Amino acid sequence: MADVEHRIRQYIAENFLLDGGQAALHNDDSFLEKGIIDSTGVLELVNWMEESFGFEVDDTELIPDNLDSIDRLAAFIERKCAKP
Amino acid sequence: MPLTPVSLVHQYLLRSAERCPSKEALIHAGRRVTYAELLARARSLSGWLVERRLNVGDRVGILTDDARDYVTAYFGVLMAGGVVVSLNTQTSSRVLASQLGRCQASTLLTHQKFVKYLEADDIIPSVGTIAVAGGCPEGLPSARWVDLDRVLYTDRGEACRDGDGPPVSPSSLAQIIFTSGTTAEPHGVMLRHSNLVANTEAIVQYLRLTEHDRLMVVLPFSYSYGNSLLLTHVAVGGSLVVNQTFLYPNTVLEQMIAERVTGFSGVPSTYAILLNRSAIRQYQFPDLRYLTQAGGPMAAKLGHDLKQILPQADVFVMYGQTEASARLSYLDPGDLVRKAGSVGKAIPGVTLRVLDAEGRPVGIGEVGEIVATGYNIMAGYWGEPEQTARVLRDGHLWTGDLAKMDGDGYVYIVGRQSDMIKSGAHRISPREIEAVLLEYPAVHEAAVVGVPDEILGETIKACVVVKDGVRCDRQDVLAHCHRHLPPYMAPHHVEFLAELPKTSSGKIRVAELRERV
Numbered sequence A: 001m002a003d004v005e006h007r008i009r010q011y012i013a014e015n016f017l018l019d020g021g022q023a024a025l026h027n028d029d030s031f032l033e034k035g036i037i038d039s040t041g042v043l044e045l046v047n048w049m050e051e052s053f054g055f056e057v058d059d060t061e062l063i064p065d066n067l068d069s070i071d072r073l074a075a076f077i078e079r080k081c082a083k084p
Numbered sequence B: 001m002p003l004t005p006v007s008l009v010h011q012y013l014l015r016s017a018e019r020c021p022s023k024e025a026l027i028h029a030g031r032r033v034t035y036a037e038l039l040a041r042a043r044s045l046s047g048w049l050v051e052r053r054l055n056v057g058d059r060v061g062i063l064t065d066d067a068r069d070y071v072t073a074y075f076g077v078l079m080a081g082g083v084v085v086s087l088n089t090q091t092s093s094r095v096l097a098s099q100l101g102r103c104q105a106s107t108l109l110t111h112q113k114f115v116k117y118l119e120a121d122d123i124i125p126s127v128g129t130i131a132v133a134g135g136c137p138e139g140l141p142s143a144r145w146v147d148l149d150r151v152l153y154t155d156r157g158e159a160c161r162d163g164d165g166p167p168v169s170p171s172s173l174a175q176i177i178f179t180s181g182t183t184a185e186p187h188g189v190m191l192r193h194s195n196l197v198a199n200t201e202a203i204v205q206y207l208r209l210t211e212h213d214r215l216m217v218v219l220p221f222s223y224s225y226g227n228s229l230l231l232t233h234v235a236v237g238g239s240l241v242v243n244q245t246f247l248y249p250n251t252v253l254e255q256m257i258a259e260r261v262t263g264f265s266g267v268p269s270t271y272a273i274l275l276n277r278s279a280i281r282q283y284q285f286p287d288l289r290y291l292t293q294a295g296g297p298m299a300a301k302l303g304h305d306l307k308q309i310l311p312q313a314d315v316f317v318m319y320g321q322t323e324a325s326a327r328l329s330y331l332d333p334g335d336l337v338r339k340a341g342s343v344g345k346a347i348p349g350v351t352l353r354v355l356d357a358e359g360r361p362v363g364i365g366e367v368g369e370i371v372a373t374g375y376n377i378m379a380g381y382w383g384e385p386e387q388t389a390r391v392l393r394d395g396h397l398w399t400g401d402l403a404k405m406d407g408d409g410y411v412y413i414v415g416r417q418s419d420m421i422k423s424g425a426h427r428i429s430p431r432e433i434e435a436v437l438l439e440y441p442a443v444h445e446a447a448v449v450g451v452p453d454e455i456l457g458e459t460i461k462a463c464v465v466v467k468d469g470v471r472c473d474r475q476d477v478l479a480h481c482h483r484h485l486p487p488y489m490a491p492h493h494v495e496f497l498a499e500l501p502k503t504s505s506g507k508i509r510v511a512e513l514r515e516r517v
Helices: A002-015 A039-053 A070-082 B011-019 B035-051 B067-079 B093-102 B112-118 B148-152 B193-207 B224-236 B249-258 B268-276 B300-309 B385-391 B430-438 B474-484 B510-515
Strands: B024-028 B031-034 B059-063 B083-086 B107-111 B129-133 B145-147 B173-179 B187-192 B214-217 B239-242 B263-266 B290-293 B314-321 B326-331 B350-355 B368-374 B396-405 B411-416 B421-423 B426-428 B443-453 B457-466 B493-496
Touching (some): A002 A039, A002 A070, A039 A070, A039 B268, B011 B224, B024 B067, B031 B067, B035 B067, B035 B148, B059 B067, B067 B107, B067 B148, B067 B224, B093 B112, B112 B129, B129 B148, B145 B148, B193 B224, B193 B326, B214 B224, B224 B326, B314 B396, B326 B350, B350 B396, B421 B443, B421 B457, B426 B430, B430 B443, B430 B457, B430 B474, B457 B474
Parallel strands (some): B024 B239, B059 B107, B129 B145, B214 B263, B263 B290, B290 B314, B457 B493
Antiparallel strands (some): B024 B031, B173 B187, B350 B368, B368 B396, B396 B411
């Protein structure tokens, strides 16, 4: 879990927090409320997840409960990877 | 019963608040705001601005993503005789200082979350008052900072100019919208009350909007497309369901069903996201009457897919420019297949011609520039008489868009004269980004181009030549861009080159850079 979180944080930092501010992002901060990612950023994030962790994200899974913070993303990735 | 005609933009709110005071005007972030509430708040703001000696024609910036505050501020400023300066919330300190400084705005209405762009207190000297919603920041000089929430909840009775007589007239300036042009700085498009009213009336007519319409708004109000959504629905007393982040499209789709929306408006990338990355095929939208798309022609496949998924909804493809208050042409839904790829014909009250460089009409099927005439055409660019004279000639707008017309008078856009990048809902000038890149100490030369993208239409590529003996990588360049530019203007791709390809006369070969993906 810690490794997944670390990878998510690194990806977000390298692609969306380029003006600094990595330290200010908490694991439970909402990307939506913080204005960190825009609509195409979410699509890039999903592509990255699919490529990095080797699963497919269904269109019905593109919801805030699965994607809208580092914690939620990590839990979603864990669930997807645990599926046979 | 026919609606009472209006000649000033804010009279739309006055009219709807009188006709249907308890009707929902806005639904946003769990709040439902009636026309009566909206008018009461707009009056409070207007009264406060008049008390603070806002002069007719003074510019007031609005920078907020709170839809209720935005709409309140929009109409409140107009009621006080001011000119609305609509600011994109995706901004930076640099862009904000430039826009507010150039139009010499006297007041800024904003939200606490955008104060970070204003932290250097001397950033915009012309702005004497900054009214902040959501809590005024502590430790800042108090004379300049005002609590906007308190302003909006204070009843000031009739201490406002409701526009019933002079000094505001239909030819008075109502709004400035910044739009990227061919220069390094965006142009401030000046729109009169008469421009906005003429365009609003035409759109209401061809979309057949009524007070029963409920629109899902995902586009920002600060752009002319979003602005026209706001004005047309307030004009008819309809309802706006606002969710402008569009981060999770399924959330928007569910809201559309729950709120029983009758209309949806997007740019090509909005529809690309809905069709390729949402669960739209698993929902049903029994109340959806129409869809609109502007910002580019609709690909035949997209039109076909939309009609399959939403057979009951009319699809209106539209074309326009900020310089035309928003809208210039629309394709009747019945022609979507027969005239695929067309942006249709001129809207009511507008004449469109396709002319050659000498101003002569080109033949059927030949390419020329679209030239538009109508009451919706802007007054000019703020503080730029030369740029204005370049595009406004004898009252006709030379759009810079290249098109051909078929034998039935349908317009087909084929390109632009400039190398403007169209990415999602944004029009982006490569010059603005190049100017920022060149300020980075390691950069010797830079050129910015748009490269094709399946969802966004285009994404931004920066081609950079680094100074001899200096080290600099992609992250350095991107970090610099993100510090000084709004996120949507930051390049997606960076390519380092030993030199930029140029013609013998020294012009950069843009087409060659575009192809090097």
